Amino acid sequence: xxxxxxxxxxxxxxxxxxxxxxxxxxxxxxxxxxxxxxxxxxxxxxxxxxxxxxxxxxxxxxxxxxxxxxxxxxxxxxxxxxxxxxxxxxxxxxxxxxxxxxxxxxxx
Amino acid sequence: xxxxxxxxxxxxxxxxxxxxxxxxxxxxxxxxxxxxxxxxxxxxxxxxxxxxxxxxxxxxxxxxxxxxxxxxxxxxxxxxxxxxxxxxxxxxxxxxxxxxxxxxxxxxxxxxxx
Numbered sequence: 628x629x630x631x632x633x634x635x636x637x638x639x640x641x642x643x644x645x646x647x648x649x650x651x652x653x654x655x656x657x658x659x660x661x662x663x664x665x666x667x668x669x670x671x672x673x674x675x676x677x678x679x680x681x682x683x684x685x686x687x688x689x690x691x692x693x694x695x696x697x698x699x700x701x702x703x704x705x706x707x708x709x710x711x712x713x714x715x716x717x718x719x720x721x722x723x724x725x726x727x728x729x730x731x732x733x734x735x
Numbered sequence: 736x737x738x739x740x741x742x743x744x745x746x747x748x749x750x751x752x753x754x755x756x757x758x759x760x761x762x763x764x765x766x767x768x769x770x771x772x773x774x775x776x777x778x779x780x781x782x783x784x785x786x787x788x789x790x791x792x793x794x795x796x797x798x799x800x801x802x803x804x805x806x807x808x809x810x811x812x813x814x815x816x817x818x819x820x821x822x823x824x825x826x827x828x829x830x831x832x833x834x835x836x837x838x839x840x841x842x843x844x845x846x847x848x849x
Contacts, residue, residue, distance in 0.1 A: 660837070668773075668826055670840035713778065720792075721767060721832055725778040 630654045631716050633726035640733050646701040648729045650714030659697045660715040660723065661688050673699070675717075704733045737763045739831050741841035748819055749849055756814045756844045758829030764809035765831035769838065770802075773826040785812055819848040 631652045640646055652659070661673040674681050674688040676697070681688050685704075690697040701708055714726040738761040748754050758768055767786050771779040783804050785791035791804035803815040812831075816823055824847050830838040 668843040668845070670828060672837050672839065675837045720784065721838065722781060722784065723838065727778045
């Protein structure tokens, strides 16, 4: 069993739909990261959170420390949101352990 | 946000040669830099963590004599793949962070060893 598990692995949505990607982890963490990787490979850090909820534009990330679970939500999804979304658990020494990623495709 | 660059963005080399990849933090001083490797359809795997002025800490299974990491300054870390073989072909990504802050990722380097 991986230390960080994401679901679903693949997600296809229509433009405008509300999207949720889930992440569960089994290790003790200092923070939980959500990253976005575009087809060219470049990675953008979306959120780093250790409790509660953060919002940036149409993106919302939540974390439940007791349940060791985090979710990434995208409201009013758009084709440009199509990418791989990666959850990563940060442990001691800023070390990141990555989930396998969720391939999101938003169709117009 | 902070900018991290990598050079080169892609490289093709013959088996047995060495390849150096540079990672630079352009607008901040990074106390820690990380090197990751990503094979097709797989997630990122941490290879090593390097702090400026000290030896890198390698993850289990990563050969330190094959993947040489030098973190000579607060803005530059290099990864040298020595005696590269086709199985070393991968996407190499660095990230940089300042004092436990979020990590900023470079754009990655695609390595193809023929």
